[in-house]
Amino acid sequence: MIGMISYLAFFSTMAAIFAIAVLGLNLHWGYTGLFNGGVVAFFGAGAYGTMILGGRADATVLGGFGLPFLVALAGGVVLAGMLAWIVGLLTVRLRHDYLAISTFGVAIAFESLTRNAEWLTGGARGLRGFPRPFEAAVGNNFVYGLLFLAFVLLVLVLVYIGLERLVRSPFGRALRAIREDETAARSLGKNPTRLRLTSFVIGSMIMGVAGGLYVSFYAFVSPQDLAPILTFQIWAMLIVGGAGNNRGAILGAFLIWAAWTASGFLLARHAPVAMQIYTGSIQYILIGSVIVGMLLWRPQGLLPERLETSAGPDRTRPAGTNTTATTNKGVT
Amino acid sequence: MTDAVLSVEGLTAGYVRDLPILRDVNLTLRRDTLCAIIGPNGAGKSTLIKAIAGLVPVSAGRVMLDGKPITGIRPDQMASLGLAYVPQTDNIFRSLKISENLALVLRRVPDRATRLDELYTLFPPLAEKRGDRAGSLSGGQRQMLAVAMALASRPRVMLMDEPSAGLSPKIQREVLDLARGLTEKGVSILLVEQNVKQALRVADHCYILAEGRNQIDGPAESILSDPAVGEIYLGGRRVGAA
Amino acid sequence: MIQHLVDGILTGSIISLGAIGLTLIMHMLRFANFSYAELLGIGAYSALVFDRLLAALIPFMHEKIGPLSLTWTLSVSVVLAMVVTGASAVVLDKLVFKRIRENAGPLSMVFASFGVALILRNIITLAFGHRAQLYSPDIAFAIVVSFDPLLLIKPDQVFVLGAALVLMLMLHVVLTRTTFGYSHRAVAENPDLAQVSGVRLSRMVVSVWVLGGGLSAAAGVFYGLTNQISPHLGHNFVLPVFAATIVGGIGSVYGAVLGGFIVGIASGLSLMILPSGYTPAMPFLIIIAVMLLRPHGLFGEELHR
Numbered sequence A: 001m002i003g004m005i006s007y008l009a010f011f012s013t014m015a016a017i018f019a020i021a022v023l024g025l026n027l028h029w030g031y032t033g034l035f036n037g038g039v040v041a042f043f044g045a046g047a048y049g050t051m052i053l054g055g056r057a058d059a060t061v062l063g064g065f066g067l068p069f070l071v072a073l074a075g076g077v078v079l080a081g082m083l084a085w086i087v088g089l090l091t092v093r094l095r096h097d098y099l100a101i102s103t104f105g106v107a108i109a110f111e112s113l114t115r116n117a118e119w120l121t122g123g124a125r126g127l128r129g130f131p132r133p134f135e136a137a138v139g140n141n142f143v144y145g146l147l148f149l150a151f152v153l154l155v156l157v158l159v160y161i162g163l164e165r166l167v168r169s170p171f172g173r174a175l176r177a178i179r180e181d182e183t184a185a186r187s188l189g190k191n192p193t194r195l196r197l198t199s200f201v202i203g204s205m206i207m208g209v210a211g212g213l214y215v216s217f218y219a220f221v222s223p224q225d226l227a228p229i230l231t232f233q234i235w236a237m238l239i240v241g242g243a244g245n246n247r248g249a250i251l252g253a254f255l256i257w258a259a260w261t262a263s264g265f266l267l268a269r270h271a272p273v274a275m276q277i278y279t280g281s282i283q284y285i286l287i288g289s290v291i292v293g294m295l296l297w298r299p300q301g302l303l304p305e306r307l308e309t310s311a312g313p314d315r316t317r318p319a320g321t322n323t324t325a326t327t328n329k330g331v332t
Numbered sequence B: 001m002t003d004a005v006l007s008v009e010g011l012t013a014g015y016v017r018d019l020p021i022l023r024d025v026n027l028t029l030r031r032d033t034l035c036a037i038i039g040p041n042g043a044g045k046s047t048l049i050k051a052i053a054g055l056v057p058v059s060a061g062r063v064m065l066d067g068k069p070i071t072g073i074r075p076d077q078m079a080s081l082g083l084a085y086v087p088q089t090d091n092i093f094r095s096l097k098i099s100e101n102l103a104l105v106l107r108r109v110p111d112r113a114t115r116l117d118e119l120y121t122l123f124p125p126l127a128e129k130r131g132d133r134a135g136s137l138s139g140g141q142r143q144m145l146a147v148a149m150a151l152a153s154r155p156r157v158m159l160m161d162e163p164s165a166g167l168s169p170k171i172q173r174e175v176l177d178l179a180r181g182l183t184e185k186g187v188s189i190l191l192v193e194q195n196v197k198q199a200l201r202v203a204d205h206c207y208i209l210a211e212g213r214n215q216i217d218g219p220a221e222s223i224l225s226d227p228a229v230g231e232i233y234l235g236g237r238r239v240g241a242a
Numbered sequence C: 001m002i003q004h005l006v007d008g009i010l011t012g013s014i015i016s017l018g019a020i021g022l023t024l025i026m027h028m029l030r031f032a033n034f035s036y037a038e039l040l041g042i043g044a045y046s047a048l049v050f051d052r053l054l055a056a057l058i059p060f061m062h063e064k065i066g067p068l069s070l071t072w073t074l075s076v077s078v079v080l081a082m083v084v085t086g087a088s089a090v091v092l093d094k095l096v097f098k099r100i101r102e103n104a105g106p107l108s109m110v111f112a113s114f115g116v117a118l119i120l121r122n123i124i125t126l127a128f129g130h131r132a133q134l135y136s137p138d139i140a141f142a143i144v145v146s147f148d149p150l151l152l153i154k155p156d157q158v159f160v161l162g163a164a165l166v167l168m169l170m171l172h173v174v175l176t177r178t179t180f181g182y183s184h185r186a187v188a189e190n191p192d193l194a195q196v197s198g199v200r201l202s203r204m205v206v207s208v209w210v211l212g213g214g215l216s217a218a219a220g221v222f223y224g225l226t227n228q229i230s231p232h233l234g235h236n237f238v239l240p241v242f243a244a245t246i247v248g249g250i251g252s253v254y255g256a257v258l259g260g261f262i263v264g265i266a267s268g269l270s271l272m273i274l275p276s277g278y279t280p281a282m283p284f285l286i287i288i289a290v291m292l293l294r295p296h297g298l299f300g301e302e303l304h305r
């Protein structure tokens, strides 16, 4: 019984952490129409930032400053935000592809850094040892697991409420306006570049929060935790739940994480021994198929965006200058 | 009485589904005449031409060429039907040489060599600059090239969207005279024009469009005397005005 | 120094080939295609399959050509692989991209291309295994061109560079001397006007996938010939190929050629100052540099949103 509950707590903690990252992505893709191809880098910046600032001292690396948990987390979040700000500054004013490509590039560069900068990130070994908040005070592992879950859920709720307010504020309406019709929004005196940049940075910082919670949960981080598949998982969560709908984003996180864990469990159990080293590939194909399938057959997700103005991200946009080729009915 | 070569009947069309720009537009172009469409900015003149050319989806009504329906044709089949279109903007390939622009539109023409010579004779400046990139042409020469490209397939009907826009008054007149001249060579022309006076000088018949609807039409000589014209331009008394 | 430069030029020629296809596709279909690089993998592995098949069917053709490790069977296989890869690209377009193009905007296309890439890469893994493979088990000996500074070049490398340049020249001739090439450039510049000028858009979309698929297959095989092939081949080329198109300016074929060499050489030379673990990040640094200095690339038009 206790085993079951503590497994459920573990599962829910992970799903809730991912849900926070998905909420960040929703601000990018769902509400602003920005494509973030490197979610893992911003998640990772939060994770490594928190770990370096709050981790236990370790002679082999620069970090391990042992700062209080919330300070370390804030540091990780700021790091994620700064990374987003630099990339965004260079790319959000350009055609949408540039942001997609640059964020993809950030993820690759970030991975090389974590694998190679041993003095900072511990290289492939990763960083280990994080004084988990209040762990000493609680003592009991089982109770602590539940408490940590409650804490993560609290953060999730706070992020959710914050985002709901944000997207209903004039700022959020302006974001949707530029997403739907940039020219019109510009003529109303909105500054699309600034709005996009702000949204990009805020969304990435939310991913940073998720990363920070992740390391404080595991008290460990290595390049393996930040494999490119994480980006795909978070996308799948958003597209399944429903882009442009924060509740959908949370629902998607729990669903996909359940499907991922279940498929991993089933494959480990039932796949032939010879296939065991390929179970990862099978799961990746499943994630890829979920993404492509949703885009093809149900792009609005399970819980569609509830909006006065539009049916979903970039679905009702009139043919703009960049999309002439793609919206032409001749391409059939 | 000359007969209708192109007619538009009850056309409703727009760029986005359920958001019609044109509503129930009717229009007739008679053989070997020049028919002008005028109207304020955003009236839907270009949209009408694009809908005829198959570039904008039509949700109701039809387009007839020589009595046969051609509603929603594939734009690349226009030439084979004897239809040609000179767009309002971006009507030449700037990154291609002049000779390449012409070679492209001539590639399905059986006697392309002869036709190319004819076009170069008709527009000597193009012959002179044939090896240059079309992007380097002056405004007037660009329109010349655009018209030459449309003429390449020897169309019977030509749709021209503001061919004189952005040109000096002298060149404007030349372009419109050229269009007028084509009607004597068996080309019927549907011309969108901003400059009302110039348009009426060369046109036989004239339609006024506003808010995506027909307003009034009539022979070019008499339409200016209709007091409604001024009011349509000024925004009062429009059909379908909000 | 000189060794890094020469190796960089070689990698550059492979990146260039890939980048040309990508720039053509991106310019015509207006979206960043993250699944494109997987076509290199499809090309490399289908050549492997054809090579083994042909070797079994016509053993006497399984002979090395001169000093190269390239065999006659493999050279036939390259051509077959180009065809197969082009065809797969067309099929992918029909199955996925065309449908998304009709109902949604370019961002959904980018998104879908990521998903397609993940699927393709892992299907390759399932079919051929994680292990890296070689076209020829024999070790290709390098020729010592000079001892001081030390410069080693494999005959295969010379062949690959030459073959890549020949392919580029052929493409150049097609684009600048044939009406087929004009239609391509026309659609890329202005699809509406191209249609009105009698170009059938759907045909051009098919042909751009065939061209892009063919070029990337060649790039994949050439990479395999001078290195090895693994399921990660495509993934490893995503960023270099994008960097090359951005350096050159999206849509510019000549820019892509130059961009490919710049990225290849810069990555090669970076080995002199950075540990090789950082090589994958080099294209990203190049992209950042281009964004700072010349966002629309060397030859690109300004592409604002």
Ligand SMILES: Nc1ncnc2c1ncn2[C@@H]1O[C@H](COP(=O)(O)OP(=O)(O)OP(=O)(O)O)[C@@H](O)[C@H]1O
Binding pocket: A318, A319, B015, B016, B021, B039, B040, B041, B042, B043, B044, B045, B046, B047, B048, B088
């Ligand atoms: N590609 C497009 N997508 C969506 N709406 C468009 C598009 N092009 C034009 N419109 C809209 O259609 C309406 C009619 O435009 P159209 O270009 O047909 O006007 P016009 O009469 O040709 O004006 P002008 O004299 O300025 O050329 C306008 O409200 C315009 O905003």
Ligand SMILES: [Mg+2]
Binding pocket: B045, B046, B047, B088, B161
């Ligand atoms: Mg117009």
